[in-house]
Amino acid sequence: MEISMGFAIAIFGAALATILAGMGSAWGVGKAGQAAAGVVSEDPNQFAKVLILQLLPGTQGIYGLLVTFITLSKIGILGGTAVTSMSVGTGLTLFAACMPIAIVGLVSAFHQGKTSVASIGIVAKKPDQFGKAMLFPAMVETYAILALLISILSVSNIKL
Numbered sequence: 001m002e003i004s005m006g007f008a009i010a011i012f013g014a015a016l017a018t019i020l021a022g023m024g025s026a027w028g029v030g031k032a033g034q035a036a037a038g039v040v041s042e043d044p045n046q047f048a049k050v051l052i053l054q055l056l057p058g059t060q061g062i063y064g065l066l067v068t069f070i071t072l073s074k075i076g077i078l079g080g081t082a083v084t085s086m087s088v089g090t091g092l093t094l095f096a097a098c099m100p101i102a103i104v105g106l107v108s109a110f111h112q113g114k115t116s117v118a119s120i121g122i123v124a125k126k127p128d129q130f131g132k133a134m135l136f137p138a139m140v141e142t143y144a145i146l147a148l149l150i151s152i153l154s155v156s157n158i159k160l
Contacts, residue, residue, distance in 0.1 A: 006091030007075065007084045013095030013102075014071035017151065021064025021105025028057025028113025035120040042124070049123050049130045056137045057112040060105035063148040067101045071155050083160050090160060097154030104147030112140040 036050035069078065071094060076082040119133035 003084045004086055004088075004091070006086035006088045007082070009088065009091030010071065010075055010086065010094035011077075013091075013098035014068045016095075016102045017064040017067040017071070017098040017105070018061075019064075020102040021109065022061040024106035024109030024113075025058045025061030025064075028060075028109040028111075028116065029054060031113040032057060032116035032120060035117040039120055039124040043127075046123055046127055049127065050120050053116045053119050053123065053133065053137065056116055056141065057109045059141060060101075060109035060112070060144045063144055064101050064105045067098055067148065067151045067155065070152060071098055074155055074158070075160070086160060090158065093158050094155065097151055097158060099151075100147040100154070101144075101151040104143055108140050108144040108147070112137045112144075115140050 032054040036054045039050050040047050072078045073080070075086070075094070115137040119136050122129050122133040
């Protein structure tokens with residue numbers, strides 16, 4: 001079985017969706033976790049609240065993985081016969097379709113992590129303001145969801 005350049009480019013795009021979005025999530029969850037640990041060391045009763053705020057930047061990594069699975073399914077690697085002889089144009093199209101969640105996932109998870117750190121600071125000082133604190137990182141999530149939708153719609157509508 002010979003693998004075409006188009007197929008390799010499509011696989012690379014799928015991989016980047018997971019890699020870049022995952023990198024952003026790892027950074028965001030890590031930064032928020034550091035802030036959360038500080039709060040919990042002072043007030044262990046705030047564990048559940050700060051844990052939720054810490055987990056928010058992790059969704060982008062999940063979104064990237066989802067787009068990767070959809071792309072790999074589309075080209076037949078998961079549960080089908082792989083389309084290893086696709087054109088470079090089709091491979092580039094699949095690559096491009098994976099880029100919204102790859103790039104926006106990376107950037108939004110980074111900024112959502114920073115926003116979560118700030119929101120964890122709110123919870124540390126005013127635990128009763130948790131609901132308001134949740135809104136700030138949730139607003140950043142909006143853009144990751146939009147990128148996820150664009151990537152899913154794009155991958156799903158590419159003809160092989």
